[in-house]
Amino acid sequence: EVQLVESGGGLVQPGGSLRLSCSASGFIFSQYWMTWVRQAPGKALEWVANVKHDGRETYYKESVKGRFTISRDNARNSLFLQMNSLRADDTATYYCARAPRSTNCFDQWGQGTQVSVSS
Amino acid sequence: DTQLTQSPSSLSAFVGDRVTITCRASQGIDSYLVWYQQKPGKAPNLLIHGASTLQSGVPSRFSGSGSGTEFTLTISSLQPEDSATYYCHQLKSYPYTFGQGTKLEIK
Numbered sequence: 513e514v515q516l517v518e519s520g521g522g523l524v525q526p527g528g529s530l531r532l533s534c535s536a537s538g539f540i541f542s543q544y545w546m547t548w549v550r551q552a553p554g555k556a557l558e559w560v561a562n563v564k565h566d567g568r569e570t571y572y573k574e575s576v577k578g579r580f581t582i583s584r585d586n587a588r589n590s591l592f593l594q595m596n597s598l599r600a601d602d603t604a605t606y607y608c609a610r611a612p613r614s615t616n617c618f619d620q621w622g623q624g625t626q627v628s629v630s631s
Numbered sequence: 632d633t634q635l636t637q638s639p640s641s642l643s644a645f646v647g648d649r650v651t652i653t654c655r656a657s658q659g660i661d662s663y664l665v666w667y668q669q670k671p672g673k674a675p676n677l678l679i680h681g682a683s684t685l686q687s688g689v690p691s692r693f694s695g696s697g698s699g700t701e702f703t704l705t706i707s708s709l710q711p712e713d714s715a716t717y718y719c720h721q722l723k724s725y726p727y728t729f730g731q732g733t734k735l736e737i738k
Contacts, residue, residue: 549675557667557675557718559727571725607674616722617665617680624674 514538514620516608521625528598528629534591534608534622542566542586545611547618548593550604550627558604561593562611576602598629633658633721637730645738650706652733654719659699663723666695666704668715669732675718679704711737 520532534546548560561582562571570582581594591608605626609618634657644650654664662682667675677686679695682702692707706713714737719730 556731557669557720557729559720559729562725562727573726615680615684616663617677617686618667618675618720619677619680619686621674621676 514610516610516620516622518606518608518622518625521606521627523628523630524598525631526599526629529594529596530598530627532593532595532606532608532625532627534593536589536591536608536610539610539620541584541589545613546582546584546591547609547611548582548591549607549609549618549621550602551607551624552601552604555604560606563591595627598627600629603627603629632726633660633724633728635719635721635728635730637717637719637733639733640731641734641736643736643738644709646709646711648709650709650713650735652704652717652719652735654697654702654704654730656700656702656721660721660723662698663721664695664697664702665720665722666693667718667720668713669718670715678717709737713737 515537517535547562563582567584579597583592605624607624608622610620636655638653664682666679669675683695694705716732716734718732
């Protein structure tokens with residue numbers, strides 16, 4: 513069974529940092545692109561970043577470029593999102609998801625981890 | 632950026648009704664269009680990819696169609712468990728974008 517489990521969320525002050533993790537199991541992690549998607553309270557889904565299966569290519573939403581870094585450790589079946597210079601509008605539930613290139617979709621999602629940016 | 636506009640933003644229908652949700656893209660995205668269902672407090676669930684391919688395990692009452700800039704999600708016979716918010720999503724080009732969502736309620 514495919515499982516994605518996020519962790520690392522919490523309350524942080526504006527300008528602070530957080531590192532989100534996503535632990536994957538039930539599939540060959542190193543063969544899949546992975547993604548982070550967020551959802552502010554009561555709002556629509558918003559794509560944040562993608563990373564290629566080997567970690568050599570990354571793509572970001574414009575508003576997080578230079579502040580967020582997506583990375584992965586295939587030996588540990590783990591995906592990460594380092595978030596720096598956090599702002600109030602980064603407040604959201606952050607989901608990791610599997611992004612198979614064969615079907616161009618996000619086919620498996622974690623349960624999400626909440627990030628709140630507030631003073 | 633490719634904007635996705637869903638209509639309606641919300642709707643209410645009876646069990647057994649046929650329901651259609653539309654997603655319009657601001658530029659052509661071929662068939663790189665996906666539909667998700669999301670229930671309150673839960674992660675999205677993939678329904679359809681490639682505009683019309685039903686994801687394994689998804690009931691056959693769900694179907695998708697379209698290409699280019701106009702797409703539809705149809706539920707042929709609405710069931711109580713279909714109460715949810717539905718999102719379209721394009722993966723033709725970065726930045727990937729989602730529609731604003733359509734909230735479906737059962738009367």
